[in-house]
Amino acid sequence: MTSLFLLQLLNGVQFGILLFLIAAGLTLVFGIMDFVNLAHGVIYMVGAYLVVSFTQMTGSYGLGLLLVLPATLLFGLALELLVFRKLYDRPHLDQVLATFGLVMIITEAVEIIWGAAPLSVPMPEALSGSIPLIAPLRYPVFRLVVIGVGLLTALGLWLVITRTRIGMRLRAGATNRAMVAALGVDIKRLFTLIFAFGAMLAGFAGAMVAPILTVDPGMGESVLILAFVVIVIGGIGSVKGAFAGALLVGLVDTLGRSFGPIVLRAFLEPAAAGQAGRVLAPMLVYILMAVILALRPAGLFGART
Amino acid sequence: MRLIPTRAWAATILFAAFAALPLIAGALEDSYLIVVATRILAYAIAALALDLILGYGGLVSFGHAAYLGIGAYAVAILNRAGVTDLGLHLLAAILGAAVFALVTGAISLRTRGIYFIMITLAFAQMAYFFFVSLSAYGGDDGVTLRARSTLFGRPLLEDDTALYYTALVLLLGLYLLAVAITRSRFGRVLTGARENPVRMRAIGFSPFRYQLTAYVISGCMAAVAGVMLANQASYVSPAFMNWHRSGELVVMVVFGGVGNLLGAVAGATIALLLEEWLAVLTDHWPILFGTVLILVVLYSRDGLAGFFRRRS
Numbered sequence: 001m002t003s004l005f006l007l008q009l010l011n012g013v014q015f016g017i018l019l020f021l022i023a024a025g026l027t028l029v030f031g032i033m034d035f036v037n038l039a040h041g042v043i044y045m046v047g048a049y050l051v052v053s054f055t056q057m058t059g060s061y062g063l064g065l066l067l068v069l070p071a072t073l074l075f076g077l078a079l080e081l082l083v084f085r086k087l088y089d090r091p092h093l094d095q096v097l098a099t100f101g102l103v104m105i106i107t108e109a110v111e112i113i114w115g116a117a118p119l120s121v122p123m124p125e126a127l128s129g130s131i132p133l134i135a136p137l138r139y140p141v142f143r144l145v146v147i148g149v150g151l152l153t154a155l156g157l158w159l160v161i162t163r164t165r166i167g168m169r170l171r172a173g174a175t176n177r178a179m180v181a182a183l184g185v186d187i188k189r190l191f192t193l194i195f196a197f198g199a200m201l202a203g204f205a206g207a208m209v210a211p212i213l214t215v216d217p218g219m220g221e222s223v224l225i226l227a228f229v230v231i232v233i234g235g236i237g238s239v240k241g242a243f244a245g246a247l248l249v250g251l252v253d254t255l256g257r258s259f260g261p262i263v264l265r266a267f268l269e270p271a272a273a274g275q276a277g278r279v280l281a282p283m284l285v286y287i288l289m290a291v292i293l294a295l296r297p298a299g300l301f302g303a304r305t
Numbered sequence: 306m307r308l309i310p311t312r313a314w315a316a317t318i319l320f321a322a323f324a325a326l327p328l329i330a331g332a333l334e335d336s337y338l339i340v341v342a343t344r345i346l347a348y349a350i351a352a353l354a355l356d357l358i359l360g361y362g363g364l365v366s367f368g369h370a371a372y373l374g375i376g377a378y379a380v381a382i383l384n385r386a387g388v389t390d391l392g393l394h395l396l397a398a399i400l401g402a403a404v405f406a407l408v409t410g411a412i413s414l415r416t417r418g419i420y421f422i423m424i425t426l427a428f429a430q431m432a433y434f435f436f437v438s439l440s441a442y443g444g445d446d447g448v449t450l451r452a453r454s455t456l457f458g459r460p461l462l463e464d465d466t467a468l469y470y471t472a473l474v475l476l477l478g479l480y481l482l483a484v485a486i487t488r489s490r491f492g493r494v495l496t497g498a499r500e501n502p503v504r505m506r507a508i509g510f511s512p513f514r515y516q517l518t519a520y521v522i523s524g525c526m527a528a529v530a531g532v533m534l535a536n537q538a539s540y541v542s543p544a545f546m547n548w549h550r551s552g553e554l555v556v557m558v559v560f561g562g563v564g565n566l567l568g569a570v571a572g573a574t575i576a577l578l579l580e581e582w583l584a585v586l587t588d589h590w591p592i593l594f595g596t597v598l599i600l601v602v603l604y605s606r607d608g609l610a611g612f613f614r615r616r617s
Contacts, residue, residue, distance in 0.1 A: 086603055093559065104591040282435075289427060297416050
């Protein structure tokens with residue numbers, strides 16, 4: 001029981017880290033540009049598909065992963081130049097619609113290029129084993145690496161935001177966009193940069209989990225909506241909030257699915273508990289969001305509504 | 306002042322065209338036309354519901370497909386329980402939608418702007434997952450209805466034309482209701498709350514209550530659309546509340562021009578016809594549909610209504 005709990009705890013953290021990589025880009029774009037991007041999940045999906053192709057081309061997952069970074073960065077740049085740039089001054093409704101159109105286009109294009117059937121990437125040999133944690137329990141190395149790399153990325157992001165000039169402009173831009181522009185910062189270039197960077201993080205997340213998930217055209221959507229929940233919980237524009245929210249959502253979702261029925265068994269018949277657990281577990285995250293919003297409408301770390 | 310009689314005329318022409326459609330379909334011996342037209346009417350009801358809060362209340366709900374699903378599942382669940390009357394189906398759909406809208410609306414309306422969009426989306430997704438894991442009703446696969454709803458205890462709606470006219474009567478009734486709501490004191494407060502909530506509060510109105518009431522009314526109307534859709538397809542599944550469906554509803558409202566109830570009806574017609582037409586051209590129609598959508602958003606600010614207004 002404890003070992004199962006530990007196992008699921010690690011899975012929850014790993015899922016949370018993944019959500020953070022996606023939510024970080026989203027929350028920066030929301031917070032600084034006041035821009036709703038429904039196409040963010042699609043970029044995550046494109047990252048996963050690209051790593052499939054690059055791995056086949058180069059024969060190495062590691063090289064494939066490295067190639068995904070510039071590729072999704074360029075993809076983000078292209079989207080920003082072609083579509084998003086024209087939408088910054090528009091109402092949220094227009095942004096939602098145009099990016100919804102992009103979701104339709106890109107999802108369909110992916111199906112044309114790679115087909116609708118799920119694909120997979122072989123796990124790199126060196127990371128395919130598992131290591132013992134406590135007594136009988138073993139945990140896959142690759143998942144631990146995902147957690148480690150995700151944490152390093154989070155740390156790097158934190159250093160960039162708090163310690164560098166670009167990070168300072170970023171924070172200033174989130175607080176008062178007009179003032180930063182008036183002080184002579186090229187806000188347009190800053191926007192483009194944030195956008196491309198966010199796209200790269202999402203693509204990186206997709207490429208990183210490709211070996212442990214199946215790569216299919218629907219993978220971006222479930223993650224996008226969970227990333228929204230993360231941002232809403234954490235507070236829009238706050239990377240710290242996105243981190244806390246992502247871990248919370250990852251843990252609640254994973255633990256809820258495996259332990260929900262067990263906990264319910266204390267109150268209900270086993271069969272009813274199993275049934276109720278299966279129905280309730282996928283809803284837990286949204287109930288969590290509702291509770292947090294009822295208490296703090298601006299999210300855990302949000303300054304504004 | 307000239308705009309109102311123009312709209313009344315446009316409404317008369319549009320509804321007359323809808324009423325005459327079965328005759329045309331009969332003359333062309335095209336039974337598929339009625340099927341498509343019934344779906345158009347059902348979506349028009351949902352788009353109308355959304356326009357009421359989006360256009361007049363400024364509340365961009367990106368989760369209105371949830372109410373379609375609630376309405377559709379009300380039919381499926383009551384049908385299995387042996388209750389087949391359309392009136393009771395509508396009543397159950399409206400009550401279910403009202404409860405869901407009241408709870409989720411009360412939480413969502415504590416926020417604005419981007420937050421509101423994302424939270425309505427998230428709640429719709431919650432409803433989606435609830436029905437996906439409801440294995441008694443087929444889970445992901447959904448359920449096929451044994452029969453359509455009955456009217457006055459008789460299986461009148463098994464006839465496609467009768468179902469079509471039922472949907473048309475419901476649409477007309479709800480359209481008139483929506484027009485009455487927007488012209489009433491309630492509607493003016495709602496618009497005022499959109500324009501300037503601080504001033505509305507200063508002159509003694511609580512925007513929250515008006516917005517929540519409008520949100521609940523809108524949800525109930527969309528549930529009516531769900532009842533009609535379930536009957537049209539004789540099939541109900543969680544796909545009714547997929548977030549793409551919510552997006553399509555917003556697209557319909559925008560195609561027709563936001564805040565112009567008749568536009569929502571026209572927008573639903575245009576969006577579904579465009580979809581049908583593009584699907585004939587290519588299997589990969591979403592690419593074309595998405596492109597049209599982006600172009601409309603970028604280059605036509607008020608949808609088609611704006612396009613015509615500029616022309617005249």
